[in-house]
Amino acid sequence: MSRVPFPARAALRRLLTALCLVGVLLPAAVGGAAADPPDDLDDVTDRLAEERARLEQLDGRRLVTVEEFQAVDARRIALEQQLGELNGELAGAQAALDDAERTLAATTEELAATGRRLGEAQREQEATRRLLADRMRGAYMYGGSGTGFATVLDVRDAEDFVRTLKYLQVVVTSDRREVETLSGLEREVTADSEHLARLEGRRAAERSSAAGERDRVAGLVQRQEALVAEVAAEQQRHSLMLSQLEADRDGSRTLIASFEAESRRLRDELASRGRATASRAATAAPARAPAAAAAASAPAAPAGDGTFIWPASGRLSSGFGYRTHPISGARRLHAGIDIAAPQGEPIWAAADGVVVSAGVRGGYGNAVVIEHGGGFATLYAHQSRLAVGAGQQVRRGEVIGYIGSTGYSTGPHLHFEVRVNGQPRDPMNWL
Numbered sequence: 001m002s003r004v005p006f007p008a009r010a011a012l013r014r015l016l017t018a019l020c021l022v023g024v025l026l027p028a029a030v031g032g033a034a035a036d037p038p039d040d041l042d043d044v045t046d047r048l049a050e051e052r053a054r055l056e057q058l059d060g061r062r063l064v065t066v067e068e069f070q071a072v073d074a075r076r077i078a079l080e081q082q083l084g085e086l087n088g089e090l091a092g093a094q095a096a097l098d099d100a101e102r103t104l105a106a107t108t109e110e111l112a113a114t115g116r117r118l119g120e121a122q123r124e125q126e127a128t129r130r131l132l133a134d135r136m137r138g139a140y141m142y143g144g145s146g147t148g149f150a151t152v153l154d155v156r157d158a159e160d161f162v163r164t165l166k167y168l169q170v171v172v173t174s175d176r177r178e179v180e181t182l183s184g185l186e187r188e189v190t191a192d193s194e195h196l197a198r199l200e201g202r203r204a205a206e207r208s209s210a211a212g213e214r215d216r217v218a219g220l221v222q223r224q225e226a227l228v229a230e231v232a233a234e235q236q237r238h239s240l241m242l243s244q245l246e247a248d249r250d251g252s253r254t255l256i257a258s259f260e261a262e263s264r265r266l267r268d269e270l271a272s273r274g275r276a277t278a279s280r281a282a283t284a285a286p287a288r289a290p291a292a293a294a295a296a297s298a299p300a301a302p303a304g305d306g307t308f309i310w311p312a313s314g315r316l317s318s319g320f321g322y323r324t325h326p327i328s329g330a331r332r333l334h335a336g337i338d339i340a341a342p343q344g345e346p347i348w349a350a351a352d353g354v355v356v357s358a359g360v361r362g363g364y365g366n367a368v369v370i371e372h373g374g375g376f377a378t379l380y381a382h383q384s385r386l387a388v389g390a391g392q393q394v395r396r397g398e399v400i401g402y403i404g405s406t407g408y409s410t411g412p413h414l415h416f417e418v419r420v421n422g423q424p425r426d427p428m429n430w431l
Contacts, residue, residue, distance in 0.1 A: 046332060047363070048256065055252045062245045069238040076231040083224045086217065093217040100210035104203050111199045118192040125185035128178055308350040308430040309396060311380060312403060312414045314341030320426040335424035336379065336417035343384060343412040345403040349394040350378050350416075350431075358390050364415065365407025368400050378427075381415035382406050 318338035349370055356377070357369040364381035368388060371377045384404025388394060405412045418427040 048260065051252055051256050055249065055256065058245055058249045058252060062242065062249060065238060065242050065245060069235065069242060072231060072235045072238055076228065076235055079224065079228045079231055083221070083228055086221045086224050090214075090217040090221050093213045097210040097214045100206050104206055107199055107203045107206070111196060111203070114192050114196050114199065118189060118196065121185050121188045121192065125182060125189060128182045128185065131178060306431065308378070308418070308427070309348065310339075310431055311350050311378070311416050312339045312341050312345060312347050314339040314345070314403075314414070316340075317413060320424075320428065333424070336381075336415050337427050339414045339416060341403045341412065341414060343403055343405070346399045347380050347383060347401045347403060347414055349396055349398045349400050351396045353378075353394060355388050355390055355392045355394060355400070358386050358388055358392075361407075363408030365409060366401065366404065367407075370394060370400070375421040377419045377422075379415075379417040379419065381417075382409045382413060384412075 316337060317340040318334060320337055321334060322332065323334045347368075351370075351372050353370040353372040355368060356371045357367070359366070361367040361369075361381070364379070366383040366386055367379060367381040368383070368386060369377055369379050380401060382404055383401035384406065385402045386400070387402070388398075388400045394400060403412050403414055409415075416427055418425050418430060
């Protein structure tokens, strides 16, 4: 039940967010080009909101995963309990099989004894048959059935007659006894043969029954062990998933803390600048009156007359206005236009001016800001390499850098902004 995906887009977003954070912090750390705190503050605030939303999603996924993990663990415990019961049943079946084997051993011994007894009876039966056969042959050879009467007739006196008669009675009684013994032996042989057959059938049935029960329980145990292994593997998958979520959540919290710290730094810098500006304005107020009169009579700033040239050669891939961000997925103001162009193509200054910033600017990556006078400034972002530095005078059409994909970007392009008194405006009005 692996139900918590980790798409490549989310991983890319986290990586780019971390890079953006480095981009935000790097200028302050190295004391590089001049920064623009209002723009950076907006950028940090947007990323902070996005990261907080992502943290909420991670918390929700973690809660679901924890519940699933607990359910799988409960199932594992129940299966292990069933496995214990089946192992007990298997032990009972094995004990029953052992009893059956002992019974079979006794039955086999009884079967052997019956076989021996049957053999003795058959031998005795055969001996009795031979004895009777010999007597019958002797009677036939020495006078047949009338021999007894001839013996009686041959007596000489009454005493001899009595002795002869007793002898004949003993002979007849002995013969009758032999016949009865033979009949009894024949019945015993028949009974022993039948008992032997019954014992053999019972032994086969008992062995088959005991082995069948043992195999049945062993099969149940094997299936239960497979289920326990499957649930254990599922529990391991959920455990790994939970660990990944915990790691992502910790990383997100670290980013949020960094963004919050950077946001506080930028707000402090803005407040400091505001106080410094107010102080300078109060000091220079008397001297500004002539300049203000002169400014009132000065020509208006460029407005839709093509004063700004296109800063790069390429295709307009995204215009000014609100849109869904291609990386974060959030709906926000796109404060400029995007010009898609190959990596390394030149970027030109849109008009004459002074470079006020050239360096890494958070999500803008490598960026250049040029001030043109009259409250107008232009920004050129995501450059692969810069060709100018802060404080440098540039002319319209002069190469100031090269197309790239640094900062918060999905591919090589130029992000171009026009700012009027610090506020973003649609560059198409002046191109």
